[in-house]
Amino acid sequence: MAISKLVSGVKEACKGVEDGMTLMLGGFGLCGIPENCIEELVRLGVKDVTCISNNAGVDNFGLGRLLQGHQIRKMISSYVGENDEFERQMLSGELEVDLIPQGSLAERCRAGGAGIPAFYTPAGFGTEVAEGKEVREFDGKPHILESALTSEFAFVKAWRGDEAGNLVYKATARNFNPMMAMAGKITIAEVEELVPLGTIDPNEIHTPGIFVQRIFQGDSYEKRIEQRTVRPHKN
Amino acid sequence: MAISKLVSGVKEACKGVEDGMTLMLGGFGLCGIPENCIEELVRLGVKDVTCISNNAGVDNFGLGRLLQGHQIRKMISSYVGENDEFERQMLSGELEVDLIPQGSLAERCRAGGAGIPAFYTPAGFGTEVAEGKEVREFDGKPHILESALTSEFAFVKAWRGDEAGNLVYKATARNFNPMMAMAGKITIAEVEELVPLGTIDPNEIHTPGIFVQRIFQGDSYEKRIEQRTVRPHKN
Amino acid sequence: MLDKNGIATRIAQEVEDGQYVNLGIGIPTLVANHIPEGLNVEFQSENGILGMGPFPFEGSEDADLINAGKQTITALPGAVYFDSATSFAMIRGRHVQLTVLGAMEVSETGDIANWKIPGKMVKGMGGAMDLVASADNIVVAMMHTNRAGESKLLPQCSLPLTGVACVKRVVTNLAVLDIKDGAFHLVERAPGVSVEDIRAATAGELIVPDSVPEMQL
Amino acid sequence: MLDKNGIATRIAQEVEDGQYVNLGIGIPTLVANHIPEGLNVEFQSENGILGMGPFPFEGSEDADLINAGKQTITALPGAVYFDSATSFAMIRGRHVQLTVLGAMEVSETGDIANWKIPGKMVKGMGGAMDLVASADNIVVAMMHTNRAGESKLLPQCSLPLTGVACVKRVVTNLAVLDIKDGAFHLVERAPGVSVEDIRAATAGELIVPDSVPEMQL
Numbered sequence: 045m046a047i048s049k050l051v052s053g054v055k056e057a058c059k060g061v062e063d064g065m066t067l068m069l070g071g072f073g074l075c076g077i078p079e080n081c082i083e084e085l086v087r088l089g090v091k092d093v094t095c096i097s098n099n100a101g102v103d104n105f106g107l108g109r110l111l112q113g114h115q116i117r118k119m120i121s122s123y124v125g126e127n128d129e130f131e132r133q134m135l136s137g138e139l140e141v142d143l144i145p146q147g148s149l150a151e152r153c154r155a156g157g158a159g160i161p162a163f164y165t166p167a168g169f170g171t172e173v174a175e176g177k178e179v180r181e182f183d184g185k186p187h188i189l190e191s192a193l194t195s196e197f198a199f200v201k202a203w204r205g206d207e208a209g210n211l212v213y214k215a216t217a218r219n220f221n222p223m224m225a226m227a228g229k230i231t232i233a234e235v236e237e238l239v240p241l242g243t244i245d246p247n248e249i250h251t252p253g254i255f256v257q258r259i260f261q262g263d264s265y266e267k268r269i270e271q272r273t274v275r276p277h278k279n
Numbered sequence: 280m281a282i283s284k285l286v287s288g289v290k291e292a293c294k295g296v297e298d299g300m301t302l303m304l305g306g307f308g309l310c311g312i313p314e315n316c317i318e319e320l321v322r323l324g325v326k327d328v329t330c331i332s333n334n335a336g337v338d339n340f341g342l343g344r345l346l347q348g349h350q351i352r353k354m355i356s357s358y359v360g361e362n363d364e365f366e367r368q369m370l371s372g373e374l375e376v377d378l379i380p381q382g383s384l385a386e387r388c389r390a391g392g393a394g395i396p397a398f399y400t401p402a403g404f405g406t407e408v409a410e411g412k413e414v415r416e417f418d419g420k421p422h423i424l425e426s427a428l429t430s431e432f433a434f435v436k437a438w439r440g441d442e443a444g445n446l447v448y449k450a451t452a453r454n455f456n457p458m459m460a461m462a463g464k465i466t467i468a469e470v471e472e473l474v475p476l477g478t479i480d481p482n483e484i485h486t487p488g489i490f491v492q493r494i495f496q497g498d499s500y501e502k503r504i505e506q507r508t509v510r511p512h513k514n
Numbered sequence: 515m516l517d518k519n520g521i522a523t524r525i526a527q528e529v530e531d532g533q534y535v536n537l538g539i540g541i542p543t544l545v546a547n548h549i550p551e552g553l554n555v556e557f558q559s560e561n562g563i564l565g566m567g568p569f570p571f572e573g574s575e576d577a578d579l580i581n582a583g584k585q586t587i588t589a590l591p592g593a594v595y596f597d598s599a600t601s602f603a604m605i606r607g608r609h610v611q612l613t614v615l616g617a618m619e620v621s622e623t624g625d626i627a628n629w630k631i632p633g634k635m636v637k638g639m640g641g642a643m644d645l646v647a648s649a650d651n652i653v654v655a656m657m658h659t660n661r662a663g664e665s666k667l668l669p670q671c672s673l674p675l676t677g678v679a680c681v682k683r684v685v686t687n688l689a690v691l692d693i694k695d696g697a698f699h700l701v702e703r704a705p706g707v708s709v710e711d712i713r714a715a716t717a718g719e720l721i722v723p724d725s726v727p728e729m730q731l
Numbered sequence: 732m733l734d735k736n737g738i739a740t741r742i743a744q745e746v747e748d749g750q751y752v753n754l755g756i757g758i759p760t761l762v763a764n765h766i767p768e769g770l771n772v773e774f775q776s777e778n779g780i781l782g783m784g785p786f787p788f789e790g791s792e793d794a795d796l797i798n799a800g801k802q803t804i805t806a807l808p809g810a811v812y813f814d815s816a817t818s819f820a821m822i823r824g825r826h827v828q829l830t831v832l833g834a835m836e837v838s839e840t841g842d843i844a845n846w847k848i849p850g851k852m853v854k855g856m857g858g859a860m861d862l863v864a865s866a867d868n869i870v871v872a873m874m875h876t877n878r879a880g881e882s883k884l885l886p887q888c889s890l891p892l893t894g895v896a897c898v899k900r901v902v903t904n905l906a907v908l909d910i911k912d913g914a915f916h917l918v919e920r921a922p923g924v925s926v927e928d929i930r931a932a933t934a935g936e937l938i939v940p941d942s943v944p945e946m947q948l
Contacts (some may be wrong), residue, residue, distance in 0.1 A: 046565060046592030047532050047554045072778040072815070073801040075794065098815070125854030126801075134853060143853070146777065147819030147861030151395070154816045158599075159606030159648055160386070161417035163398035165823065166864040170842075170895030173860060182396035182426075191417075203795075208556075208565070208592035214482065215812050216779045217795040222814040226603060242591030247449065248483045250814070252564050252594040254534050254556070254609045267794035270801040274789040281782060281809030282749050282771045307561045307598070308584040310577065333598070360637030361584075369636060378636070381560065382602030382644030389599045393816075394823030394865055400606065401647040405625075405678030408643060438578075443773075443782070443809035450595050451562045452578040457597040461820060477808030485597070487781050487811040489751050489773070489826045502577035505584040509572040 046208040046241055049233075049259045054084045057232045057258045061197055063090050064117075068153065068198040068224040069097040069107065073126070073270045076217030077106050078199040080234050080262035085110060092117040096195055098149060098220050100124045105268050114138070120193070122146035126270065144173060148190050150223055156192035157226020157255065165190055198228020201262075202251070205235035209253030210244055218250060225255040234262040281476055284444040284468075284494045289319045292467045292493045296432055298325050299352075303388065303433040303459040304332040304342065308361070308505045311452030312341050313434040315469050315497035320345060327352040331430055333384060333455050335359045340503050349373070355428070357381035361505065379408060383425050385458055391427035392461020392490065400425055433463020436497075437486070440470035441477075444491030445484045453485060460490045469497040516687045516704045516729075521655050523548045523731050524702075525614055525685050528653055529555055536560060536605065536645060538615030539583040541655040545614055556592075558610050560601050560641040565593030582641065602641070606648045613649040615642060617656045617681075619671040622718035624681040624693045626654060627673035639676060646677030658686035658715045665717035667691070667698055688712050690729065697721045702729045733904045733921045733946075738872050740765045740948050741919075742831055742902050745870055746772055753777060753822065753862060755832030756800040758872040762831055773809075775827050777818050777858040782810030799858065819858070823865045830866040832859060834873045834898075836888040839935035841898040841910045843871060844890035856893060863894030875903035875932045882934035884908070884915055905929050907946065914938045919946045 051057045058081060061067070067085075071077030085093075086109050095116050101108035110116050111129050118140040124130050133139035144152075145167040155163055164187035168174050178189040200221040202211035211233055213221055225231045233251075238261040286292045293316060296302070302320075306312030320328075321344050330351050336342035345351050346364050353375040359365050368374035379387070380402040390398055399422035403409050413424040435456040437446035446468055448456055460466045468486075473496040516524065522544035529535060529549060536558045537543050546568075549555055557566040559581040566581060567588035575586040589595075604610050619627040626646055629639040646652055659665055667684065683701075684691045689712045690702040697719040700712060703726050713720055733741065739761035746752055746766060753775045754760050763785075766772055774783040776798040783798060784805035792803040806812075821827050836844040843863055846856040863869055876882055884901065900918075901908045906929045907919040914936040917929060920943050930937055 046590065047534070047556055072799075073797065075778070075797050075801070121855060123855040123857035131853065135850070141853070143855045145856055145860035146815065146858040147823055150815035150819055151393075154603070155398070157607050157609075158386075158603030159608060160398050160400060161422055163390070163395050165395060165861075167823065167861040169864060171856075171860060171892045172847075173856075187396055206592060208594075210592065210594050212482070213812075215793065215796040215806070216776075216798075218812055218814050219779050220815050223816050226607065226609075246563075246565070246589055246593045246595050247447070249594040249596075252596055252600070252604070253592065254558070254564055254604055269792060269794050269797075269803060271797070271803065272792055273786045273802040273804075274792060275786045277788050281807065282751070282773055307582075308580065310561070310580050310584070356638060358638040358640035366636065370633070376636070378638045380639055380643035381598065381641040382606055385598035385602055389820070392824050392826075393820030394825060400644075402606065402644040404647060406643060406675045407630075408639075441809060443811075445809065445811050448595075448597075450576065450579040450589070451559075451581075453595055453597050454562050455598050458599050461824065461826075481780075481782070481806055481810045481812050484811040484813075487813055487817070487821070488809065489775070489781055489821055504575060504577045504580075504586060506580070506586065507575055508569045508585040508587075509575060510569045512571050 048207045049209040049253065049256050050207040051258045051260050053260050054080045057260050058084045058088060061088060061090055064092045065197060066094040066195045068195040068228055069095060070200040070221035070224045072219035073099050074101065074106050074268050076201050076219050076221055078201040078234050079265055081199040081232060082106065082109055086113060091115050094118040096120040096193060098122050098146060100127050100130045102126050103129050122149050150220060152190055152193040153223035153227045156194035157223060160192060162189055162191045194227050194229065196229050198224040198231040200225045200231060200233050202233055202235045204237045204239050204244060205233055205259050206239055206241050206244055208241060209233060209256030209259050210249045211251035212244060212248060213250050222251050225251045230257045231255055233259045235259065236262065236265055281443040283442045284488065284491050285442040286493045286495050288495050289315045292495050293319045293323060296323060296325055299327045300432060301329040301430045303430040303463055304330060305435040305456030305459045307454035308334050309341050309503050311436050311454050311456055313436040313469050314500055316434040316467060317341065317344055321348060326350050329353040331355040331428060333357050333381060335362050335365045337361050338364050357384050385455060387425055387428040388458035388462045391429040392458060395427060397424055397426045429462050429464065431464050433459040433466040435460045435466060435468050437468055437470045439472050439474050439479060440468055440494050441474055441479055443476060444468060444488030444494050445479055446486035446491065447479060447483060448485050457486050460486045465492045466490055468494045470494065471497065471500055515707055519544055520731065521685055521687060524690065524729055525653060525655055529612060533611045534558055534609060535612045536610050540616045542614040542616060543583060558604060560605065562596050562598060562601050563589060563593060565590045602644050605644050608648060608650060610649060612651045613645045614653045614655055615645060617654045619666050619668055619673055620654055620681050620684055621668050621671045622697050624679045625671050626676045626681050627671040628676050630674045642676050646680045652681050654681050654684045656686055658688040665715055667716045667718045669718045688715055700726050702727055704729055732924055736761055737948065738902055738904060741907065741946055742870060742872055746829060750828045751775055751826060752829045753827050757833045759831040759833060760800060775821060777822065779813050779815060779818050780806060780810060782807045819861050822861050825865060825867060827866060829868045830862045831870045831872055832862060834871045836883050836885055836890055837871055837898050837901055838885050838888045839914050841896040842888050843893045843898050844888040845893050847891045859893050863897045869898050871898050871901045873903055875905040882932055884933045884935045886935045905932055917943050919944055921946055
């Protein structure tokens with residue numbers, strides 16, 4: 045009875061992505077990013093895309109791969125500090141950048157997926173972020189009106205998934221993935237492990253399959269660590 | 280290191296609830312309602328309270344118990360159709376009733392917990408619900424502005440919980456409980472089973488303990504079924 | 515003329531492969547029993563389940579597993595539970611593609627009234643206002659006339675509205691009708707029901723094409 | 732004069748038993764190492780964890796478990812993972828009670844700038860704008876002057892703002908200062924630092940009480 049979202053692999057999953065489209069990509073830093081789809085977008089060579097993603101990867105991994113090929117026209121992000129090529133393209137004017145507060149970014153994606161066209165938040169009042177936006181006081185405190193974000197495609201990465209599109213994320217690799225899954229007109233989920241239908245306890249699913257249009261198991265995951273910090277073993 | 284929310288039982292949990300307060304109560308019909316706390320509110324005899332709850336229980340169970348004692352001054356609900364005493368009190372004017380769309384109720388509680396003072400929704404446009412509310416078009420479609428709901432106390436019921444206040448709900452007993460947990464200034468969680476800290480996989484927690492101020496294991500749960508529907512066994 | 519199960523059978527034909535469907539209380543609930551074999555459809559119940567299955571076998575009822583009508587149900591493989599905010603995110607965000615619900619009145623402009631009779635019956639709108647304000651595809655399942663024999667398909671609703679200009683199609687015991695351009699357009703007749711029967715039972719403007727096929731059930 | 736760990740040690744004294752605390756990148760991260768034994772405190776990292784523990788032992792790093800500074804971390808018993816929307820619901824909804832973050836500039840009216848140097852450095856605000864707009868209790872951890880020796884405690888911020896009238900307390904290498912009534916109020920001196928040193932390094936209006944105790948570290 046379940047509606048199957050299973051596709052054969054990354055190539056079938058990314059069918060229909062075209063130049064100039066708006067794409068959402070889950071992940072925080074390099075944690076929980078859709079590695080296989082990003083590589084396929086590099087291979088496809090789509091140009092002039094707008095990417096909505098909390099970060100922009102590093103120079104040679106994550107969204108940095110798309111920046112290298114000058115495939116991105118505009119980034120909508122909250123923090124882009126780990127990427128020299130990004131900074132170069134932005135300061136030179138090649139790359140359009142819309143920086144927005146992280147909480148507003150998350151909530152705007154959720155709103156887009158939830159049919160809430162706009163909401164008020166205190167974040168950014170009195171800053172550049174508020175420019176051109178409606179300000180209204182609630183309970184004596186000024187708030188700004190933020191609008192929903194949606195995208196033609198959303199790329200998310202989960203730990204486990206089933207053919208119904210149900211997803212479970214691992215630890216902090218969850219981050220923006222659930223909201224972006226909601227906000228994509230076509231949401232493509234790549235998973236580390238595809239499990240048989242009925243394997244995942246329906247109580248423990250993070251993203252219900254209704255939000256996912258295509259799912260596949262990624263061929264391989266590098267899962268690069270950006271800041272490896274450790275403490276010494278006690279001897 | 281975890282901050283303990285554990286209290287000795289329902290009496291300690293309900294300390295501070297006073298006449299005239301606004302209370303949120305989780306549950307859908309009789310499913311997932313805070314049975315032990317409701318009985319304690321009956322015992323305490325608090326009066327003139329405003330109850331925010333999707334439903335109003337049945338005549339002799341759930342919130343119907345508070346209605347019997349005329350303890351409720353106002354109900355904020357989406358559906359109250361299973362309760363004769365409710366209808367009698369409402370039609371006679373004893374009970375003030377604010378009926379709001381179920382999705383708006385859920386989202387208004389979430390907004391209250393999430394620091395979003397107001398949001399736009401299409402639900403209720405052109406109906407009584409929209410009276411006195413701002414209307415604005417987004418994408419050519421009219422929406423109404425709905426405000427956040429919060430409460431002095433929120434009572435939620437979970438399946439499992441730990442002393443940090445982390446909660447896991449079972450099946451459709453989840454319903455309004457997570458959003459009300461977020462929206463209560465003091466949130467009281469009663470659980471069927473209190474488990475040791477670290478027992479619940481941090482990936483599988485529905486309500487993070489930060490939203491819960493007091494937790495206890497309920498003495499007993501009747502878990503009454505409102506509409507027992509079955510199919511015959513194949514012989 | 516159809517009975518309630520007949521209406522449900524006809525509405526089941528509206529359901530397409532791959533759709534997520536929300537069924538309201540009453541006749542709409544029966545639609546689930548008439549979905550053709552092999553059609554992949556998932557039922558959402560707004561209290562927090564997707565992948566709703568049939569009623570449980572006697573003795574396996576679970577008080578924690580109910581539908582929006584508070585009936586005990588089961589979950590199919592691939593089902594998922596979620597909270598009410600997420601449930602209405604699915605509905606408001608148009609992820610649920612088809613909504614079937616009952617009505618007391620429907621107007622020729624697609625307004626619907628189904629939640630309140632002032633001074634008499636005040637049960638509340640539940641999720642209906644969110645559902646009708648959101649879904650692209652809203653089908654009303656109801657009897658063509660009320661118990662007093664009065665038409666429920668009206669020029670204007672007399673009862674408090676649930677939603678404005680939202681109903682696309684109405685399936686009754688007498689007919690299938692589309693709503694567009696401010697009128698009811700007769701699409702199909704129920705078996706044994708004449709166009710004149712339908713005209714007599716419809717108070718709103720009724721557009722009748724040259725030929726009106728009988729429903730194939 | 733304090734070093735970075737000294738500032739973190741002093742800020743740790745601001746943390747109260749039973750608080751949920753968000754620590755920003757840089758000096759604030761160090762605060763976690765200086766919380767007194769026996770104090771029950773949980774650290775939230777806005778990328779999606781509550782109950783953050785120390786760095787992992789070498790060899791047990793998990794790429795899927797990081798903090799907002801993208802550092803590998805561990806989770807303590809009772810920890811919980813969540814998505815970014817829920818994370819900022821905790822922050823915006825004032826469930827996180829204390830926020831410690833760095834700054835490039837702070838004004839005497841409590842404005843803060845820490846995310847952008849026009850034409851030079853544009854890293855983005857990350858979660859800082861949400862944090863400073865929301866928390867009841869915002870403590871800034873920073874050096875009193877920048878690398879050029881210029882004061883970072885100003886009458887007005889010159890850089891693009893992160894938030895307006897939100898900072899309550901500043902802890903620097905030289906002093907603890909409260910912000911109220913449009914001025915910096917000197918609360919404590921760092922060991923070996925004189926009121927005159929602090930006055931010389933503070934460009935905004937500084938109110939000095941009759942007696943200014945030295946920090947107890």
